[in-house]
Amino acid sequence: MTAANPTTGTAAPPPRARPWTKSKILGHVLMAVWILSGAYLVFYLTTNIGSPFFARYWREYVDGFLVTLQIVSLSLLIGAAISVPIAMARSSSWKLLSGPAYAYVYFFRGTPLLAQTFLIYYGAGSFRPELQAVGLWWFFREAFYCVVFAFSLNTSAYQAEILRGAIQNMPRGQWEGGQALGLSRPVIFFKIILPQALMVALRPYGNEIILMIKGSAIASIVTIYDVMGETRRAYSRSYDFQAYIWAAVLYLMIVETLRRVWDRIEERLTRHLKR
Amino acid sequence: MNEALTLISFGPDGWGDEIASGVLITISLAIATLPFGLILGFFIALAKKSEEPSLRMAANIYTTIFRGLPELLTLFLVYFGVQIAIQQGLRLIGVETFVEVNSFVAGMVALAFVFSSYASEAFLSAFRGIPQGQYEGGYALGLSRFKTLRLIIFPQLIRLALPALGNLWLILLKETALVSVIGLADLVRQSGIAARVTKEPFLFFGIACLIYLVLAMISSFGLTRIEAWSKRGDVVR
Numbered sequence: 001m002t003a004a005n006p007t008t009g010t011a012a013p014p015p016r017a018r019p020w021t022k023s024k025i026l027g028h029v030l031m032a033v034w035i036l037s038g039a040y041l042v043f044y045l046t047t048n049i050g051s052p053f054f055a056r057y058w059r060e061y062v063d064g065f066l067v068t069l070q071i072v073s074l075s076l077l078i079g080a081a082i083s084v085p086i087a088m089a090r091s092s093s094w095k096l097l098s099g100p101a102y103a104y105v106y107f108f109r110g111t112p113l114l115a116q117t118f119l120i121y122y123g124a125g126s127f128r129p130e131l132q133a134v135g136l137w138w139f140f141r142e143a144f145y146c147v148v149f150a151f152s153l154n155t156s157a158y159q160a161e162i163l164r165g166a167i168q169n170m171p172r173g174q175w176e177g178g179q180a181l182g183l184s185r186p187v188i189f190f191k192i193i194l195p196q197a198l199m200v201a202l203r204p205y206g207n208e209i210i211l212m213i214k215g216s217a218i219a220s221i222v223t224i225y226d227v228m229g230e231t232r233r234a235y236s237r238s239y240d241f242q243a244y245i246w247a248a249v250l251y252l253m254i255v256e257t258l259r260r261v262w263d264r265i266e267e268r269l270t271r272h273l274k275r
Numbered sequence: 276m277n278e279a280l281t282l283i284s285f286g287p288d289g290w291g292d293e294i295a296s297g298v299l300i301t302i303s304l305a306i307a308t309l310p311f312g313l314i315l316g317f318f319i320a321l322a323k324k325s326e327e328p329s330l331r332m333a334a335n336i337y338t339t340i341f342r343g344l345p346e347l348l349t350l351f352l353v354y355f356g357v358q359i360a361i362q363q364g365l366r367l368i369g370v371e372t373f374v375e376v377n378s379f380v381a382g383m384v385a386l387a388f389v390f391s392s393y394a395s396e397a398f399l400s401a402f403r404g405i406p407q408g409q410y411e412g413g414y415a416l417g418l419s420r421f422k423t424l425r426l427i428i429f430p431q432l433i434r435l436a437l438p439a440l441g442n443l444w445l446i447l448l449k450e451t452a453l454v455s456v457i458g459l460a461d462l463v464r465q466s467g468i469a470a471r472v473t474k475e476p477f478l479f480f481g482i483a484c485l486i487y488l489v490l491a492m493i494s495s496f497g498l499t500r501i502e503a504w505s506k507r508g509d510v511v512r
Contacts, residue, residue: 027322027330034336110445110491111484112452115463119484122470123477217345221456228347241359244352248344255343 045249048242057234061246064230065254071216071226074148076209079155086160091168101160108157113215116154121146121222147219151212158208166201167193199270206262210255217251227251282473290469290479297465298486304382304451304461309444311387316394323395324402334395341392347453349389354381354457382454390447397439402428404435434505441498445491452487462486 018024048054089101108116124131124140131137139145170193178188220229231247234240285291322334341349354376361374405428413423455464466483470476 021327023325023327023330027325027327027333030322030333031329034333107484107488110449111487112449112463114452114455115480115484115487118463118467119477119480122467123480126475126477214343214345217347218453220347228345231348232351235355241355244348244355247348248352251345251348252340252343256339259343 053240060230064227068226075151078152082156083159087163105157117150120150143222162204166197202266293465297462301451301462305448308383308386312390315391319395320398338392341388350385353385378457378459397436401432401436
């Protein structure tokens with residue numbers, strides 16, 4: 001053993017003892033439970049890869065995954081497009097604009113996505129003659145379009161709030177600096193304010209994407225065969241609980257991957273802000 | 276218009292009483308879930324801020340799972356999973372029966388899991404807002420760890436965590452709508468039945484949405500009051 005102090009030859013102090021405190025015992029027990037259940041899950045899934053259930057339904061899970069992907073990406077893109085005018089109206093000083101925009105945001109953020117989806121999908125049936133007259137019935141007849149429509153409106157309200165919050169939280173000095181340089185208001189907005197605001201909004205946007213992926217499971221209730229829909233169909237045919245286990249693993253993988261990728265993107269885009 | 280009023284009126288012709296019972300179930304489910312979610316969330320937050328790495332990790336795994344799964348899937352996992360687990364358990368002792376889990380309880384358990392994992396984050400960030408000196412002050416007065424937590428940290432913690440918890444309450448209120456899928460006669464399900472029978476889906480789902488809005492408004496009003504109450508000790512400057 002090397003001495004801590006070569007001149008005097010005193011030995012290094014012994015490493016601090018880490019006694020088995022209550023929290024250490026509890027932590028180890030809980031971790032053991034997690035590890036055991038994780039190991040059992042892996043064992044359960046690997047033994048079931050050869051099962052008739054997996055052979056019969058894995059293709060449908062892949063289809064469901066693609067449908068989920070379509071619904072989520074379409075809704076997010078359309079929602080992003082709708083959110084811009086709403087955010088603008090919401091931050092307008094003109095009451096006639098900001099009032100309805102506020103009501104829109106309040107309605108879609110204050111009611112459950114499930115009720116909104118029902119309102120649009122089933123509720124459209126109440127206006128069938130009118131919709132047929134204006135030639136929009138084909139749109140509201142299809143569950144897929146209705147779901148994308150409902151999800152787009154829902155996410156547009158959330159995205160409008162994210163956008164508005166990010167833009168309004170930019171310090172006034174940014175505007176004043178641009179004005180001092182003699183830039184016009186649109187140039188200041190698009191070249192100075194918006195890029196910084198989007199940087200701030202990156203994290204809430206990521207959360208919104210994850211919320212949308214999780215929320216898209218609701219589509220399965222109105223006869224869409226997304227991951228959840230395929231799962232429910234597989235379960236109702238086979239009464240095999242592994243249907244739900246596979247879905248859980250799939251959703252967890254999607255969300256975790258997205259979260260990690262998003263963290264990477266955020267780190268990369270904000271690297272000039274790190275000191 | 277008169278027809279619509281008859282449909283939503285109370286009594287034998289109207290669906291008002293059915294919808295009112297649905298509202299009652301929605302509210303009671305949310306209120307029944309809240310204490311479990313809060314207590315579980317608080318303990319998970321304690322585990323997450325513990326010095327013991329294994330405890331932190333165990334808590335993080337829990338939140339990763341329940342924040343990553345869609346609420347609807349969690350609900351089905353609990354509903355069918357518990358049902359199957361009980362049946363398997365009974366089969367082990369030689370009883371072959373069909374067990375059906377109460378959808379209210381299943382919904383409560385699933386929503387409490389989800390709520391607690393989000394609430395733990397709210398508590399954790401509130402814990403971070405309390406300076407270390409508050410603990411040290413408590414220990415210096417000779418209070419035990421538990422007493423410091425209860426008398427000094429907890430009152431401040433509630434104040435810091437309230438805004439985030441209020442948001443979670445509003446989310447919880449909306450998530451109760453999912454439990455209608457496993458057959459609980461809540462607001463959404465009752466309006467769905469009314470919509471199917473009367474063939475007026477827009478009216479009834481519109482009413483359901485408006486009722487959720489009113490519940491949200493009442494909640495935010497109450498939350499503002501509670502927040503004001505929690506800040507009553509603040510020095511007025």
